[in-house]
Amino acid sequence: MRISQQALEGIWDLHLVGFIHRDIKPQNFAIGIGDKNDLIYVLDLGHHDQKFVSWEQ
Numbered sequence: 001m002r003i004s005q006q007a008l009e010g011i012w013d014l015h016l017v018g019f020i021h022r023d024i025k026p027q028n029f030a031i032g033i034g035d036k037n038d039l040i041y042v043l044d045l046g047h048h049d050q051k052f053v054s055w056e057q
Helices: 002-016
Strands: 019-021 029-031 040-042 048-050
Touching (some): 002 019
């Protein structure tokens, strides 16, 4: 459960700064190693759009 929550939070954080990741799939996430093995990383931002959206609507 924690893995999926971190993945969704990472995508949400990208959206908050205006990036829309257009290629979300398991291969575009990585798990940290060593003392960072509890972190999930979002990878491959090559397929993204940058939008300026107001979240206050």
